[in-house]
Amino acid sequence: MSRVAIIGATGSVGCFAAHPISEIPYVKEILLVGRPGRENLLEGITRDFKDSYAARGTDVALEWTTDLKDLAGSDVIVYTAGVARKSGEDRMDLAVKNAGIVAEAATTIGEIAPSAHLFMITNPVDVMTAVALKYSGMKQKQVFGLGTHLDSMRLKSLIAAYFKVHVSEVHTRIIGEHGASMVPLWSATTLGGIRICNLPTFSDLPVDRMIESVIQGGEMIIKYKGSTVYGPGEAIATLVRTVLGNENRILTVSTYLKSEVHNIGKGVCIGVPALVNRSGVTPIPITIEPDEVKAFQTSVEKIRMNTDLIFDRLEKEE
Ligand SMILES: NC(=O)c1ccc[n+]([C@@H]2O[C@H](COP(=O)([O-])OP(=O)(O)OC[C@H]3O[C@@H](n4cnc5c(N)ncnc54)[C@H](O)[C@@H]3O)[C@@H](O)[C@H]2O)c1
Numbered sequence: 099m100s101r102v103a104i105i106g107a108t109g110s111v112g113c114f115a116a117h118p119i120s121e122i123p124y125v126k127e128i129l130l131v132g133r134p135g136r137e138n139l140l141e142g143i144t145r146d147f148k149d150s151y152a153a154r155g156t157d158v159a160l161e162w163t164t165d166l167k168d169l170a171g172s173d174v175i176v177y178t179a180g181v182a183r184k185s186g187e188d189r190m191d192l193a194v195k196n197a198g199i200v201a202e203a204a205t206t207i208g209e210i211a212p213s214a215h216l217f218m219i220t221n222p223v224d225v226m227t228a229v230a231l232k233y234s235g236m237k238q239k240q241v242f243g244l245g246t247h248l249d250s251m252r253l254k255s256l257i258a259a260y261f262k263v264h265v266s267e268v269h270t271r272i273i274g275e276h277g278a279s280m281v282p283l284w285s286a287t288t289l290g291g292i293r294i295c296n297l298p299t300f301s302d303l304p305v306d307r308m309i310e311s312v313i314q315g316g317e318m319i320i321k322y323k324g325s326t327v328y329g330p331g332e333a334i335a336t337l338v339r340t341v342l343g344n345e346n347r348i349l350t351v352s353t354y355l356k357s358e359v360h361n362i363g364k365g366v367c368i369g370v371p372a373l374v375n376r377s378g379v380t381p382i383p384i385t386i387e388p389d390e391v392k393a394f395q396t397s398v399e400k401i402r403m404n405t406d407l408i409f410d411r412l413e414k415e416e
């Protein structure tokens with residue numbers, strides 16, 4: 099039975115994620131991690147959750163801490179600490195601020211919990227995954243980010259609604275940046291197992307409008323309600339369950355690329371389809387259409403440039 103730690107647990111997404119994570123059958127302990135000075139808030143959140151566990155009949159031990167040393171023995175560490183964007187900002191605007199926070203924490207995590215899986219949520223998530231990987235010194239398989247999994251779920255929801263089918267009938271994937279340069283893989287999108295491009299009605303599908311809606315998905319929610327919570331929270335729990343349950347699912351997460359996608363993106367952390375199980379995350383080799391290759395190349399270069407800028411800056415600060 100496993101222990102999951104959530105860093106940034108006083109924040110919107112970290113706090114909510116503790117709820118679906120507590121429903122995962124393999125989870126026996128949850129540790130909520132917050133900053134010193136937030137003790138009362140952490141105690142209040144913990145008491146409130148414990149009431150919900152009693153009401154639901156959940157047998158999970160829940161504790162809180164402000165000391166990263168308590169991460170020892172964690173199986174999965176979900177990292178949600180850092181600043182969130184406000185409406186009108188780009189996720190990349192958070193890179194400098196959050197990189198410093200992530201680099202410091204990742205260094206400690208690598209020392210305290212070197213065999214855990216480190217699962218990054220903090221934005222810009224692709225760049226933060228690279229920072230966490232470098233500064234934790236952990237293995238590539240162990241450090242991954244939510245990447246374009248949430249974007250893929252947003253597209254899945256739009257396609258299901260358009261065709262009036264259950265979401266489970268839709269398989270789709272967005273790869274690349276969790277941001278404006280994301281790349282929808284229509285070539286890998288199926289409805290009831292049939293390639294969507296082979297459906298007579300595919301030409302009517304408002305693909306551009308759908309992708310724009312996914313790109314703007316986070317922005318619109320932040321504009322209307324302040325932060326995205328339930329979508330990312332459930333998506334986080336899916337990944338935690340897949341790892342702890344050794345479920346061998348193929349999910350689109352941010353991971354360290356070698357040559358898996360047309361030899362593009364070596365050394366960059368970005369969203370690609372990956373096998374997810376108890377050993378961690380392994381990107382799977384794929385072949386995609388020429389226009390998708392071109393768009394993925396553009397997305398990779400954007401993330402590579404921003405990651406290099408952040409690494410330079412962090413090195414200068416050391
Ligand atoms: N990848 C995704 O799909 C996805 C989804 C949702 C949120 N996010 C990102 O997750 C992060 C958290 O989002 P949120 O809405 O919960 O934000 P929030 O402002 O509600 O919470 C931020 C959390 O980080 C902590 N924090 C802030 N500055 C810190 C610092 N200097 N050191 C340590 N901890 C610090 C806060 O105490 C709080 O617990 C943001 O970067 C956001 O963009 C990513």
Ligand SMILES: O=C(O)C[C@H](O)C(=O)O
Pocket residue numbers: 183189221248315316317320326330
């Ligand atoms: O959009 C954001 O800033 C939050 C998150 O990345 C999301 O897509 O919900």
